[in-house]
Amino acid sequence: MPESRRLVRISRATGIDRKELRDHLERLTAGELLELIDEGKTGRGGHPVCHWNISEPGRMWRSDLGRFLQFGERLGYYPESFFYLPSDAY
DSSP: OOHHHHHHHHHHHHTOOHHHHHHHHHHHHHTTSEEEEEEEEEOGGGOEEEEEEEOHHHHHHHHHHHHHHHHHHHTTSSOGGGGOOGGGGO
16 A cells, blocks of 8 residues: 555544654654664655554553553543544444
């Protein structure tokens, strides 16, 4: 899947603008939570075609955040609707 389509899908799912999403991905990569894979190709506008994979430290953070959210849900801090995207209604 082309990167632009992937970013659009992530953007729609998270409600984050594509430019903001790129900033978040760059920060997560700098923090070594994601690994940038540059395919060495260029897409529309001459931008590099890149993919990101979750690194091992990123997997640990993801797991810890998941547990924290589950704990918050059990304590009633998050309503059930918090965990669903608008697209889940379809």
